[in-house]
Amino acid sequence: MANNGVVNKVFEVLEKQLNQPLKTALEVCARCGICAESCHYYVSEPKLEHVPAYRAEQLRKIYRRKYNFLGKHFPSIVNAEELDEGKFDKLVEMAFSECTLCRRCTFNCPLGVDTPLVMRTIRAMATAAGKVPEILVMLADSAIAKGENPEIFKEMFIQQISELEKELKELTGNPQATIPVEKEGARVLYVGLAGAHTIIPPAVIFNEVGEDWTLSIYEAANYGVFLGDVERARKIAKRIIDEAKKLKVQEVVIAECGHACAALVWDAPNWFGETFPFRIRSIVELVAEYIQKGKLNLDPEANPEPVTYHDSCNLARTGGIFKEPRVILEAVVKDFREMNPNGIENYCCGGGGGLVALPEYYEKRMKAGKPKAEQIRKTGAKIVAAACENCKLQLGDLNNYYNLGVEVKGLVDLVANAILYKKKAKVILS
DSSP states (O other), X not given: OOOHHHHHHHHHHHHHHOOHHHHHHHHOOOOOOTTGGGOHHHHHSOOGGGOHHHHHHHHHHHHHHHHOHHHHHOTTTTTOOOOXXXXXXXXXXXXXXXXXXOOHHHHXXXXXXXXXXXXXXXXXXXXXXTOSOHHHHHHHHHHHHHHHOHHHHHHHHHHHHHHHHHHHHHHHTOTTOOOOBSOTTOSEEEEOOSSGGGTHHHHHHHHHHTOOEEEOSSOOOOHHHHHXXXXXXXXXXXXXXXXXHHHXXXXXXXXXXXXXXXXXXXXXXXXXXXXXXXXXXXXXXXXXXXXXXXXXXOOGGGSOSXXXXXXXIIIXXXXXXXXXXHHHHHHHOSEEEOOSSOGGGOOOOSOTTTGGGOGGGHHHHHHHTHHHHHHHHHHTXXXXXXXXXXXXXXXXXXXXXXXXXXXXXXXXXXXXXXHHXXXXXXOOOO
8 A cells, every 4th residue: 555654554453453353263264155155245146256255355365464474475375465555445345335244154154254353354444544434434423422512412302302202192192101311210221213213112112111211312323333443432332321320220221223232232341341230232122021021011903914024133143132023023913924044044134234324335235135125025024024223224225126015114113003002092103
């Protein structure tokens, strides 16, 4: 690369991240190719560039040239290469547009090679070099700025929630229904996403069970994760961690968002090096618990059409949350139809890893989502449920692109619908 300063930054990031898991991912690949059929990119368009092992090999070549004895002195023997700007640009393009970090290849690798870890490392290197999609940087930095200056937006936020609370009262027919904000000592701190659609349905559920809850003033989304930038991701997570500590809650519940759940539940304890004084989990887990404990009065007649469920890669494969969604669906829909494969073996929707936020890669993610579209069509379902915001956005685009004729809904939407139907409410969530 022409700019030695950039080269140094890139290799500083690589060296900082060269822990044992990454070294293993870079060194133990047997190049057997078993990972090929596990990748939705390859299934939709079989070519060498879409084999996960091939993608990771592009960084391995650079790694061997710098860190391997033979690679340093006899590079041609071990297929080692110097890093130049052209190669690095191809690495960046590949890591952001041709891998959704779904980890299906890792689960199907006989040696457990974590190719998405390699891709996240390339993303971190790209961030240091200033070669990442600008929109992801803007979204991450906006969230950080919001955490640094909450007073600037908080008054307007509370006004907006006050309007949503009126809508909630009308929807449920309950004049006592509330959406509390900054309630100290609440049992649950619920962290939503941007938009009323991630607040109203959970509020219906929380009010129905009489939960002692409060709404976070922040959103759960963490775009620092998509950049591979631990420092940014840590700052975004810290806003919620600090809020939960300040309010002395017992539990932090994350909205239907795969990467946000993964960041706070599994990554944050490592980022902060501490055990938090509260539990963190997905709203899917909490709602399933309500159902199992008989706290919700539900009527599956509210959702009579055939429903299938898309397992979020972060929730199911990374987090093992695949039984809970089915507990919910069995209680709130009349006709549930599984995709095949499902659970930890599900195909990624094609919009993960932040790809759904990047309009320049629309055609790529539509092609990558073809296996998921075919799965949906085979079920004959009219509704596709999902528990991840990015998945829902991608599934909606796939619906239009492949003319699937389905409606995309969240699990909590279906639960809220079943509550309102049972109560004979006049307004049913669409």
